[in-house]
Amino acid sequence: MIEPSSSPQDAFQAGTPAQKRALSYSNTIHQLFISVMNEKLPADRIVGEYFRINKKHGSKDRRVIRESLFALFRWWGWLKKVHTSEQQDATWFACLSLVAELEAHKWPQFSEAWREFANQSAEFSLSQASQILTSVSDRCEYLNQQFSHLSFNDAELLPEWFWTVSQVNDADKQAVIEAMCSRPPIWGRAQTLTQEQLIASLASKDIVAIASEFFDDAVSLGHKSINLNAIDAYQRGELEIQDLGSQVIGQICAPKADEQWWDTCSGAGGKTLQLRSLMLRQDSSASGEIVSSDIRRKPLEELLKRAKRAGFNGITTAPWKSDDLPVKASSFDGVLVDAPCSCTGTWRRNPDMRWLDEASVVTDKHALQLDILTRSAKAVKSQGQLVYATCSLSPIENEQVVNAFLAENSEFELQTLTHPFTGEQTQLLTIWPHEADTDGMFVAKMKKR
Numbered sequence: 001m002i003e004p005s006s007s008p009q010d011a012f013q014a015g016t017p018a019q020k021r022a023l024s025y026s027n028t029i030h031q032l033f034i035s036v037m038n039e040k041l042p043a044d045r046i047v048g049e050y051f052r053i054n055k056k057h058g059s060k061d062r063r064v065i066r067e068s069l070f071a072l073f074r075w076w077g078w079l080k081k082v083h084t085s086e087q088q089d090a091t092w093f094a095c096l097s098l099v100a101e102l103e104a105h106k107w108p109q110f111s112e113a114w115r116e117f118a119n120q121s122a123e124f125s126l127s128q129a130s131q132i133l134t135s136v137s138d139r140c141e142y143l144n145q146q147f148s149h150l151s152f153n154d155a156e157l158l159p160e161w162f163w164t165v166s167q168v169n170d171a172d173k174q175a176v177i178e179a180m181c182s183r184p185p186i187w188g189r190a191q192t193l194t195q196e197q198l199i200a201s202l203a204s205k206d207i208v209a210i211a212s213e214f215f216d217d218a219v220s221l222g223h224k225s226i227n228l229n230a231i232d233a234y235q236r237g238e239l240e241i242q243d244l245g246s247q248v249i250g251q252i253c254a255p256k257a258d259e260q261w262w263d264t265c266s267g268a269g270g271k272t273l274q275l276r277s278l279m280l281r282q283d284s285s286a287s288g289e290i291v292s293s294d295i296r297r298k299p300l301e302e303l304l305k306r307a308k309r310a311g312f313n314g315i316t317t318a319p320w321k322s323d324d325l326p327v328k329a330s331s332f333d334g335v336l337v338d339a340p341c342s343c344t345g346t347w348r349r350n351p352d353m354r355w356l357d358e359a360s361v362v363t364d365k366h367a368l369q370l371d372i373l374t375r376s377a378k379a380v381k382s383q384g385q386l387v388y389a390t391c392s393l394s395p396i397e398n399e400q401v402v403n404a405f406l407a408e409n410s411e412f413e414l415q416t417l418t419h420p421f422t423g424e425q426t427q428l429l430t431i432w433p434h435e436a437d438t439d440g441m442f443v444a445k446m447k448k449r
């Protein structure tokens with residue numbers, strides 16, 4: 001539930017219509033910001049619920065509110081030094097004006113109004129950025145110029161614990177920061193159509209899609225938010241939304257058209273659908289099958305709806321309710337374990353999570369991940385494949401889980417993989433967000449001897 005925050009109207013004089021509107025936006029953004037921070041719930045969820053209840057906001061209002069809020073989280077590692085209270089005070093307005101500058105938002109009348117409110121306090125004399133800021137370093141320099149009594153550096157845009165649990169090479173650190181402070185495009189995957197057919201179909205509805213250079217079924221849909229339900233190709237299951245990093249997992253699984261696969265942690269089936277699509281691309285009457293399991297029932301229902309939308313047969317669900325295998329042991333050509341994890345690799349899309357979570361989110365799932373992997377491995381048949389994946393960027397959830405598993409299960413051996421974006425050969429593959437403008441992922445593939 002969102003509590004109304006204290007109104008700034010009394011303290012700050014709004015004369016012009018733009019200033020009045022800027023105050024009203026500030027009020028809403030502040031309510032949402034406090035609500036996310038205090039309730040520790042994802043901003044996406046809080047904002048979605050707020051707009052569902054408050055229908056008064058038009059599409060422009062929603063854009064200003066949403067983008068300002070997400071930008072606050074993206075740059076919070078710096079802004080928390082500026083705004084140290086929970087009030088809508090001058091420091092709050094300074095932050096609103098700063099994020100509009102940092103992300104070159106296209107509402108100068110509101111960012112100007114926020115700057116004027118901030119500058120009503122003797123504490124500030126903020127000025128507009130003299131040019132569009134494109135890199136994190138440019139932005140850092142701008143902030144350092146604005147505040148002589150504070151100092152800012154790039155690494156603090158991610159929580160300190162992230163650097164401890166992630167082991168980023170020094171050479172990659174700046175690129176990782178840049179990626180983590182920008183948004184990836186919306187990535188889609190062509191299902192039941194070729195990439196070219198999908199691009200043409202979307203173009204006929206004025207939606208620009210660009211073919212990925214890496215996979216022949218992947219497309220980038222750019223950065224603008226899309227109403228999927230208004231897109232025929234989506235309604236017909238010809239297009240699925242799936243991050244390109246996530247698509248790497250299905251490509252590494254590389255299921256053959258006649259194979260039996262078990263997706264043990266399928267959720268709502270992003271990867272199940274990809275596996276089936278990859279089978280059908282080889283043979284339109286592929287005899288292969290996929291069994292999808294999850295501890296939660298609801299996502300499995302959603303998965304079946306998505307499969308129906310695409311007209312896919314060959315997918316069944318088997319809820320996983322106890323320690324016992326929900327499928328037959330030693331019977332699958334391939335088993336995919338897309339394990340529950342900290343999701344640090346998805347922080348580009350959910351910048352709030354880096355400030356809501358703590359290091360324990362990375363360290364506390366190792367035993368569960370190892371347990372799910374160990375139990376899932378029992379379903380792999382001789383010469384079959386076992387694929388372990390997460391959307392975490394930490395070796396604790398990735399390499400350490402795989403190594404602990406291999407230490408106890410000598411019948412499995414790691415396969416060498418080719419990194420699809422860099423061409424590097426490796427057995428333990430981390431997809432870093434900066435390599436191809438994606439979420440971060442990890443994958444390892446093992447063969448049962």
Ligand SMILES: C[S@@+](CC[C@H](N)C(=O)[O-])C[C@H]1O[C@@H](n2cnc3c(N)ncnc32)[C@H](O)[C@@H]1O
Nearest residue numbers: 265266267269270271294295296320338339340
């Ligand atoms: C990373 S998500 C899966 C995402 C999904 N594969 C996709 O591509 O959309 C991890 C899933 O593991 C499930 N899960 C958590 N604990 C589990 C367990 N003990 N057994 C099976 N599934 C579990 C969660 O419900 C969640 O849906």
